[in-house]
Amino acid sequence: MSDDSYISIQNVQKYFGSFCAIENISMDIAHGEFFSLLGASGCGKTTLLRMLAGFESPTKGEIFIDNQPMSDVPPHYRPVNMVFQSYAIFPHLNVHDNIAYGLRKRKLPKAKVTEMVDEMLNLISLPDYGNRKANELSGGQRQRIALARALILRPKVLLLDEPLGALDKQLREQMQLELRQLQRTVGITFVFVTHDQEEAMTLSDRIAVMADGEVMQLDTPIGLYERPVNRKVASFIGTMNFFDGVVADEAGETLKIEAQGLGPITAPANPSNKAGFYKGDKVQVAIRPEKLVLSAQKPDAAFAASGRVQNMAYLGERSHYLIEMDGLDKHVAVSSQNLVPGASLFEMGSDVWINWQSDAVVVLERN
C-alpha cells in the first residue's frame, strides 16, 4: 500500500449466493483524488461502491478508510456519504430539510443549521430554494441537492453512483464541469461510478476499468488510452484497430513484429505490460484510428501500407474512413481531422496509403 492511500481495498470478494459479483479486488485511493470506477453494467462497480458505503459487506477481504477497517461498521457510522443514482431525495421533506437531514445528530442550534444549509445552497448555486418541495425540482436540481445533502456532513469520502446518468446530454456536460470544480473547492475524495467512458475521462484523476468483477486496469485517463493492458480495455475506451502479429525479434526497448496486413513493423516494448514479449510470441498489434495518417501518394514514412477507401463518413470536424487492405479480412478504421476546408477528403473506392509512427503501436497479448 502506498503511503498516501486513504481508501484501501484489500483482497475484497463478494458473492451473492453462488454468483460472484467481485472476484478479488485490491486497490488504493489517495486523499483528495477524483477516482472513477468504470465498466459496463453488471461489472461489479456499483457493488464495490455499495461496499464502501456499507450497504453490502464483503464476503472476504477488508476495506480501510483513513486507516479504519470498515467491515463491522454499519452505514450510519461510516465517514462516507453517497449520491444515489436515483438521488433518493426525501419526497416528504422540503429542500432545506433534505439538506439538513444528516445534521440532527449534531444537535446544532436552529440558526446554525440554517446558516450551514444556506451556505450549501450557495455552493450548488440554488440559493433561496430552501422551501421548495422535492417534487417541484428538475433532475439537475435534485442532483445538486443530493450532493449538498452529502457534502454538508463533510464526509471523508463522497461516493457517487452514476449521478449524471438520468440527465440529458447538455445538462450532463454542464454538471460534469461543475462537479469537477466542486471537488476541487471542497477537497474531498470522490469515488465515482459510471459506465460512460467519456465522462470518466473528463472527470477523473485515475480510473479503474472493471469487467466481470475484476479490475482490468487502474490508470490515469492518458495511461488508459495510450497504454491499455489488454484488448478489453483498449476497445472499451475509444476505438481501436487490432492486427494479429508475431514477434520477429526483441531488441531492448523496441519489438520487431510481423503484423498481418501491415508487414514488418516496430513497436515500443509496452512498459505497462507486465509480461515481456519474446521472439515467436503471438501478439496483437493495436493502433488508434486517429494515429493513422492517410495520403493519396506513397508517403515518405518508416511504416506505411496501402488500401482502398471502402466507406467514409463526414462528421464535420473529422472524417471516419474504413480502409480495405490486402491480406486483411477486416477493415481498418481511420479518423482524420478536417483541418483545411474541402481538402484531404478521399472518395469511396480511391486507393490510399496509411502511415503511422512507431510509438503509436501498442502490443498486447493475443488470446
Place this chain on the structure above:
Amino acid sequence: MSTDSYINRPNRPLQVYALIFLIVLYLPILFLPLFSFNDSIYVRFPMQGFTVQWYYDLMARSAVWAALMNSVKVGVAVSIVSTVLGIFAAKAITRYRFFGKEPIVIFIMLPLVVPLIIFGVALLVLFAQLLGVPLSLYTVAFGHLILCIPFSTAVLMPRFEGFDPAIEEASADLGENAWWTFWRVTFPMILPGVVASLLLCFTVSFDEFIMAFFLTGTDATLPMYIWGQLRFPQQFPSVLALSSLVIIGSFIIVLLGLWINRDADMTKTKAGTDA
C-alpha cells in the same frame, strides 16, 4: 391513451353486462336498508310504509350497545397489532432477498384462503384443551389477528414497493440508525398505507363472524349478536336496521381507507396473485 383503437373500441354488450353485474352485486345488500324502513315485521312486497321505528327499537337495547362496544374494542386492538406486525412483514418481504422467501409469503397469506372454520376449531382446541384459557374477547381478538396480519401485509406491500429503497439507504448513509430511519423516512412514506391498514383491518375484524362463532365467550361481538337474533322472526326488522347500519359503516370506513391509500395500486402487487 387513445380510446378508440381497434382492440379497445367500445363493446356494447359487454357494457350492458358490466352494468347488470354491478346491479346484481349490490342489489341484495341494498334490500337490507330498503326493508329496514318498512313498516311491517314481514320482509315482503308490497311494502307497507315508511318508519324509523326499528332504528329507535335498536337504540333502546343495551345488548346492542354492549355488542357494539365489544366489537369496537376487538377491532381497534386487532387493527393496531396486525398493522404493526404487517409493517414489519411487508418491509421484510419487499426489501430483502432471503432464503425461504416464497414459502414464507405463502404461509403468511394462507389465512386469507384456508376455510376459517378450520382456524376457528383449531384455536378453540388450543385454548380449551392445551392452554385452558376461558373464551373471551381476547380469544376472539387472537383469532382475528390470524386473519388481519395477512390483510395488513397485503395492503402495506404495495406501499413499500411504491417507494425507492434508496431513500431508506440515503437516511442510513446520512447517519441515522434503523430506528430513526423508520420514523424520519419510512413511516411518513407508508403512512397512507398504515391508515388504510388500520381501517381495513378494523372492518375485517368488526365484521368477522366465523371465528368469533367458535371463540366468543359470554361477551358477544356484534355479528354474534346478529346471528343470535336471526332465530327470532319477530326480530327481523331490527336485525335489518342493525345490518344496514353495520354495512353502511363498513362501506364508509373501507372507502375512506382505500381513498387515503389511493395512489398505491393494490392490483399491482404480488399479493394479488401469490395467495
Place this chain on the structure above:
Amino acid sequence: MTDQSALARPAAQTPPQVNWFSRKIHKSETFRAYAVLSPALLFLGFAILIPFAILVVLSFWTPVGFDFNREFTLKNYRDIMERPIYGTLLWRSLWISTMATVFTVLLCYPMAYYVAFHVHRNKMVWIVLMTLPFWTSYLLRVFAWKVVLGYEGVINSGLIWVGWIEEPLKFLLYSPSAVIITLAHAWAAFAILPLYVSLEKIDKSLLEAATDLGDGPMRRFFRITLPLSLPGVISASILIFIPTTGDYITPALLGGPNGMMIGNLIQMQFGPTNNWPMGAALAIVLMLTIAAICAAFILITFFVRKRIT
C-alpha cells in the same frame, strides 16, 4: 492496479465497538430479513401450527363424557370412511363449491375483461366498486340473500305482488342452488382481482398482432387472450374453491337439510353433538381433500399448458 496493497497493513486501530446482534444485522441480509419478519412469523407460527398439531392429535382420540380417551385410535377416520353420511356431505360440499367456483369464474371473467380492456379512465373506481361488498360482513351478505330468496322473500313476494305466480317458489330457499348462488355472489371479489390482474398484464400489441395475422375477435380470444389469462383463471378458481368448501354460514342460513355441507357437520361436532375428536378428524379430512384436489388441479393445468405451448 498496485501490487503494494497486497502487503500486510499495519495493525489497524480498533474498530468502533459493535455488539454481536448489530454486527449480524449489518452483515447478513437473511438475518436482517428474519429479524424483521420474526414478530409476524412467530405469531402466525404459534397461532397456526400449534393448533393444527393439536387438532391432529385430537383426531386420534375418542370422547368420554366431557373428557377424552387419550388412547391412539383410528376409529374416527374409520367412521368417516364407513358411515355414508360423512362421505355424502363431503361429496356434496365439493360439488357445491365446484359449481360455485365455475359460476363465479364464468360470470366474473367478462367483468374483469371489461375493466381490463374497455375501461380507460378511473379503473381504480371500477375495481373498488367491484370489491367493496367483499369488505363488508360475510354474515350480512348471506343474510341479505335470505331476505331475497326467502319463502316470503323479495323475489317470491314481488312475483306474487305483480301477479306472475300464485304460490311462492319453494326451490329458491333451502336448496343447494340457493347456496351456490349465494357463494358465487359472496366470493366474486376473490375471482375478479386475479382475473383482472392477469388480463391487465396482457400486452395489447399481442392482440393487435393476432388481428393483423388474420384472427377474428373470437379466434383471437381463444388463441391469445384466454391462454394468457389462464394463470388468473387458475388462481381465481383455487381462491374460491378452497374457502367455499369449508363454508358453513351459507348452508346453515340458506341450505336447508339438502344443502348441508361438511362445515355444518364440523360445527355440530364442536357444538351440539359435542364430539370434538370427530370434528377434528373431519377438519383434517377436509383439509387433506382440498389440498389433494388443488394439487391435482394445478398439476393438470400445468401439463395442459405445457402441451399447448
